[in-house]
Amino acid sequence: MSARTLNRVMSFGISDLALEFVLGYVDDPRDREAVSLVCKKWYQIDALSRKHVTIAICYSTSPGRLRRRFPNLESLQLKGKPRAAMFNLIPEDWGGYVGPWIREIAEAFNCLKSLHLRRMIVKDEDIRVLVKARGHMLESLKLDKCSGLSTDGLLLVARSCRFTGIWIGSVGLYYFSLVEFGNQVFGFDIWLIHLEPHGPSPAHDLFLAKVGSDRGDYGLDSGEIGCLRILSLEESSISGNDAKWIHELAVNNSVLETLNFYMTELRVAPEDLELLAKNCRSLVSLKISECDISYLISFFLIATKLEEFGGGSFNDQVGDLDKYMKIQFPPKLCCVGLIFMGKNEMEILFPFAAALKKLDLQYTFLSTEDHCQLIQRCPNLEVLEVRDVIGDRGLEVVAQTCKKLRRLRIERGDDDQGLEDEQGCVSQAGLSSLAQGCLELEYLAVYVSDITNAALECLGTYSKNLCDFRLVLLDREQRITDLPLDNGVRALLKGCAKIRRFALYLRPGGLSDVGLGYIGQYSNNVRWILMGNIGESDRGLLRFSQGCPRLQKLELRSCCFTERALAMAALRLPSLRYLWVQGYVASPFGNDLLLMARAFWNIEFIPPKHDVNETEDRRGNIESQAQILAYYSLAGKRVDCPDSVIPLHPA
């Protein structure tokens, strides 16, 4: 058959244009991947119309490759450092520099509107390049657990929001083709911006032109400016004491919907937040660093559309507790997380507790009883985050009250006796109640002090919607009621067929080789697994690696496996593209690792550290054990490794 006929056959007689339209509705990356494998034509159409890409580790490809494959990307998510960085296990200079990506974005990605960087190093200079090139189009910028920048960088973002340009009129429907043809029409740079007016006049889809690179200040008469809707800096390390950037943001932007600098040390002035609320009438979500809530009374009165608020704090000066009672929260507020909130202060939530959908109590001072008191008033809760001070008793209340609960995170409280409520432990009793009470549960992450097989079986029986399950067994109790957990884990995985993410962190004796084999056998859908202190020997790991057909990312910690077994497992797992290990049995010269060497498989080694590190829990010095990181890469060996990282392959 001729090539032309073959093409038509492959496209089932559908014209290219029609195909493009149809594929425009295909969003799921896995579907898109399948589409791109059908034939060259479909590959090309997918490539030109792909809107979003998530790159799970930024060294798996290069900016140039991304640009050549998906030139019209509108949204990009990049992840840098391994997940362990969130637990302080990765050296700060390990890598994940966003610089090369930003330069490519500035030069070539003309359609990019949304950028989400996770655990990457972002410098002020990178921000400067980014906003200069894309500031006029960027709708969403998320710097999630990033480091390297300062408030100067934030100032650049805030100032770039200001839109300057001249009107050339409203034309509506043909925007897509104009953008496609490029951006030089009569010497003007043209792009589309959507404006929401202040007053009663309708929204416009407009063409606006910017004259060359002169940012003449033509101004706009209806006062709507900027296109940045989402700015998130959650948990990033940002230096600088300046709060000016918030002021600039408030002045230069009026379409902001989400601002998040939760869990940062950034300073914030209440007046600037008030200005933000006045100017950004669409503000629905604000999460800030610590700032006494009593200073935000005016803010809450102005931000009438606010649905989510996190951060703030209750300062600890004795005296006027009434000042907190004076706060009137916005009418639609349904997602709340207040830092340092105590028993009396939590009463300010009572008037609208029944409307609460999301509640973050991880950073509060509530006791077990306080949790019970509060949660029993929240029947509509969908997302709950707490420390294990909630206790089994609190979980009983959750099970009875929160029938709509989808996500529950139970973090680890303080180990120091006396600092946490003595009732504050979660065990098999709480988990069993939870499983039976909250049938909608999709995400469960929990630190337990005790556990039984029966509790896991209970989860397997009731929690049919579970997609993400993470269990960590604390080392508080010397004796655990029921170990090993082989049968419970099997029942859980068999019963919860939708699980895609699975973490199990136990102690020696917690899971035998047989149990490890069960995980392999019953993890049909699982994409990510983290395991700690599991298994007895290499046999277990090898059995595990015979299963897990879809496992893409594997993290192992504090295990008894040899390098040889790790290498064999990596070779055997059919979908594995990322492996991280800390705490294993090293071979004398470390060369067993190279057993898994193959094309496109990068192997990096972080040798152990022997110096005194910051105190972790009750331990004094940490002797950081060696780490292995291996991942598929089309980009070859990293060129920006620090001294602490040794590339083993390619060497």
Added chain:
Amino acid sequence: MAEHDFFQIEKQNAARYGVVDGRSSARGIQSVVSRINPQLLRSVIAPGPASMWPANAALLLSSSSPPPVTAPNPSIRSVTEISKETMPLTIFYRGTVAVFDLPRDKTEAILKLAETANADNVIGGTEGMSLPEDLLPMSRRKSLRRFLAKRKQRLTESGPYVKVKEVEDSGKIRFRSSQAGVACCSLRPESRLGGQG
């Protein structure tokens, strides 16, 4: 027989830990021993010949996977063939070092015992289960660690919020919510530090 409890580890851990899991006892000992000052170690082993020292040092202070340290490395024995009848057997166990002068057959009997004990202790269920000290410490998320540190700071600094507290018999301070709503306990009950700032 010479026995030294270098780090008072026995005292500290007597209540906390039971029998150490055989499988990881080697690693446990290794990590403890690798922190022992070599000079100190040498003084303990002094009764034996000096030539035994280098082999021991290499064995003890390396950080790679060790053979069980309860058994003297055969290379040590060959190096220290001073007497056919008795030779020093050095046992490192949970922070203590013991040196015995034993005939060869007794030594082998002990080694055998240690090996079988190793094999038996693989999965012990709950009996004899304890937490080996050498496990990688469980790390905490940064945000949570920061919060807990800040809370500790507030508790130790702000006296006025401490309303009710009890001191148990053992002297451990119990926890009770204060009227002001801040769940806390003061780590120094008698002193009232001024408020912050």
